[in-house]
Amino acid sequence: MNLPPRILTIAGSAAGGSAGIQADLKTFQELDAYGMSVITAMVAKHPVTGKNVHLQSIETIEAQFGTAMTQIGVDVIKVGMLFSAEIIEKVAELIRNSMVKTIVIDPVMIGKFNSKLLADDAIEVLKEKLLPLATIITPNMPEATELLGGKEIQTKEELKQAAIEIQKLGFKNVLVKGGRLTGNAVDILYDGEAFLTAEASRIDTVNTSGAGCTYSAAIAAYLAHGKTIAEAVLLAKEFVTTAIAHGFSYNEHVGPTYHAALRKYGSIQRILTNN
Numbered sequence: 123m124n125l126p127p128r129i130l131t132i133a134g135s136a137a138g139g140s141a142g143i144q145a146d147l148k149t150f151q152e153l154d155a156y157g158m159s160v161i162t163a164m165v166a167k168h169p170v171t172g173k174n175v176h177l178q179s180i181e182t183i184e185a186q187f188g189t190a191m192t193q194i195g196v197d198v199i200k201v202g203m204l205f206s207a208e209i210i211e212k213v214a215e216l217i218r219n220s221m222v223k224t225i226v227i228d229p230v231m232i233g234k235f236n237s238k239l240l241a242d243d244a245i246e247v248l249k250e251k252l253l254p255l256a257t258i259i260t261p262n263m264p265e266a267t268e269l270l271g272g273k274e275i276q277t278k279e280e281l282k283q284a285a286i287e288i289q290k291l292g293f294k295n296v297l298v299k300g301g302r303l304t305g306n307a308v309d310i311l312y313d314g315e316a317f318l319t320a321e322a323s324r325i326d327t328v329n330t331s332g333a334g335c336t337y338s339a340a341i342a343a344y345l346a347h348g349k350t351i352a353e354a355v356l357l358a359k360e361f362v363t364t365a366i367a368h369g370f371s372y373n374e375h376v377g378p379t380y381h382a383a384l385r386k387y388g389s390i391q392r393i394l395t396n397n
Contacts, residue, residue: 125156126154126155126156127155127156127197127198127343127346127347128155128156128158128194128195128196128197128198128346129146129150129155129156129157129158129196129197129198129199129200129339129342129343129346130157130158130159130160130187130190130191130196130198130199130200130222131143131146131147131150131157131158131159131160131199131200131201131202131339131342132159132160132162132183132187132199132200132201132202132204132213133146133159133160133161133162133200133201133202133203133204133228133230133335134161134162134163134164134165134175134202134203134205134230135159135161135163135164135165136165136166136332137164137165137166138166138331138375138378139378140331140332140377140378140379141165141331141332141334141335141378142165142202142203142332142335143159143161143202144332145332145335145336145339145378145379145381146159146200146202146335146336146339147159148336148381148382149335149336149339149340149343149361149381150339150342150343151381152361152381152382152384152385153340153343153344153347153361154343154347155198155342155343155346155347156194158190158194158196159186159190160183160186160187160190160213161178161182161183161186162177162178162183162203162204162205162209162213163175163176163177163178163203163204163205163209164176164178165203175205177205177206177209178209180208180209180212183209183212183213183216184212184216187216191220196220196222197222197224197346198222198224198225198226198342198343198345198346199217199220199222199224199225199226199342200225200226200227200228200338200339200342201213201217201225201226201227201228201252201256202228202230202335202338203230203240204230204240204244204248204252205240205241205244206241206244207241207243207244207247210244210247210248210251210252211247211251213252214251214252214255217252217255218255223257224257224342224345224346225255225256225257226256226257226258226260226338226339226341226342226345227252227253227255227256227258227259227260227338228259228260228261228334228335228337228338229248229253229259229260229261229265229269230265230334230335231245231248231261231264231265231268245268249269249291253291253292253293254292254293256293256294256295257294257295257345257351258294258295258296258297258341258351258355259288259293259295259296259297260297260299260334260337260338260341261288261296261297261298261299262298262299262301262302262334263275263281263298263299263300263301263302263303264302266281266284266285266288266298267284269288269291270284270287270288273287275298275300276303277303278300278303278308278310281298281300281303281308281310282310282312282317284298284310285297285298285310285311285312285317286312289312289313289314294313294314295311295312295313295351296311296312296313297309297310297311297341297355298310298312299334299337301330301333301334305324306321306322306323306324307321307322307323307324307325307363308320308321309321309355309359311351311352311355313351318352318355318356320355320356320359322359322363325363325366325367325390327366327367327369328376328377329366329369329370329371329376329377329378329379330366330369330376330379331369331376331377331378331379332378332379333362333365333366333379336361336362336365336379336381337358337359337361337362338358340354340357340358340361340362341354341355341358343358344357344358360384360389361384362379363390364383364384364387364388364389364390365379365380365381365383365384366379367383367390368380368383368386368387368390
């Protein structure tokens with residue numbers, strides 16, 4: 123039997139099922155990878171207190187990581203929401219001490235509708251201790267702005283410049299996602315020498331919850347299957363674009379992307395590229 127590659131996602135659990143651990147595992151399953159998880163926080167709004175992020179203990183995080191590593195083994199690690207400086211430091215330590223070489227980090231700092239997903243005191247820890255371990259990082263525009271100390275991004279050229287400046291901070295491959303630009307959905311990949319632009323027509327929908335998690339999870343899955351960074355980004359762009367095109371909602375809330383869309387309906391559109 124040809125066993126699927128093994129991917130460990132370290133991220134928050136989204137009770138609504140659209141993002142975080144849930145989006146990652148759905149993506150891995152669709153792309154023929156075996157998914158495991160380390161839950162760093164429960165993201166669920168308490169009906170009385172209004173508290174939305176419920177952190178897991180360091181002991182619990184260590185236990186989950188150790189179980190995945192020893193019972194199954196890990197080929198690729200994908201990192202999402204960590205929230206606190208303490209958790210970031212622990213996850214960085216666990217990754218450094220592992221034998222895993224391929225690390226995809228979605229630096230979850232600012233979510234949809236500019237929701238805050240990272241504590242103020244954790245930003246520098248993220249930049250200094252965790253992101254340098256990554257094979258590729260995938261910030262969205264507000265996150266790229268945060269990494270650059272508040273420098274705004276409003277155009278495609280500024281997106282490209284942001285990729286250059288972020289890469290110079292000491293990171294290997296940087297994919298800056300331009301989902302908030304006007305016009306087409308443009309993403310810029312930069313490795314310190316060459317650019318790759320992945321562009322798709324914008325889809326008129328609000329049902330995009332979990333799109334960023336899905337995108338980075340798909341990159342991790344394609345890397346686990348032996349694709350190059352550029353190949354993984356383009357294939358993941360196709361996957362998430364198709365998932366967004368078939369996004370849905372059960373009620374008045376913003377709904378999820380549909381992870382089974384590529385398998386069920388085929389690609390929604392060709393991804394335009396240039397270097």
